[in-house]
Amino acid sequence: MRVTELRELLEKYSKDDLSKMMIELYKAIPKKVRDEKEIDGMLQDFQQYKEAEKIKKEKEKHVDLNDLEREITQFIQNAYKQNYIAPNRYVSKKERPKWRFKVKSYIKQLQQVPVEGNEGKRATDLLEKLYEMLCYGCGYYIFNTDNPFRSIGMEQVELFDIILKRKFSMGINKETISSALKQIIN
Structure with a gap:
């Protein structure tokens, strides 16, 4: 499924349903992947996570x-x-x-x-x-x-x-x- 399709699909769910889906998705992600992708850090502070990703991309460009x-x-x-x-x-x-x-x-x-x-x-x-x-x-x-x-x-x-x-x-x-x-x- 593409990201645009996912966005369209998510629009039809309520906040409670989205919350439950998020918990189920989190459970489905192996711990190793959660650690590699820093999923916990993203969930704790999304703005800081976005800034860290931006800095990481700039370093890769150099x-x-x-x-x-x-x-x-x-x-x-x-x-x-x-x-x-x-x-x-x-x-x-x-x-x-x-x-x-x-x-x-x-x-x-x-x-x-x-x-x-x-x-x-x-x-x-x-x-x-x-x-x-x-x-x-x-x-x-x-x-x-x-x-x-x-x-x-x-x-x-x-x-x-x-x-x-x-x-x-x-x-x-x-x-x-x-x-x-x-x-x-x-």
Whole structure:
């Protein structure tokens, strides 16, 4: 059931019925889940719970670029070594098919870094390295697909457009234009 359907359903019940349903739902939730989701805290002070959730989401938005850069560099090295298609001791069998979700996450996190400043340039460079690796994957098997862009649910030109916008927002000069042209040609 969707949330909108639930809202419509709840409108037809009285306050007493809603209270009884809430108690039954609370009983049905396992203690482990209640602790993980902080259900008790939510019931005790809903406003404080909402504020804590908001703060938690803001912290998740902040990207630690140093850790992310290390992780992406390691990922790219493993991809070029074909560790995501052949059995090896660096990437487990369980982790190999999850490469597409990692790439999606990396792209999303890198886009959250503001373009301005040194961190913005580093994020753009990392996006460009990911793009080059995915392009390489279109011609050589480094993943279990012949079109990595389709696997991550993104068109090649879409990612290239994101990179160009980031580069050109830092300023248009000979270096950025030649870099863009080199990417198009290669």
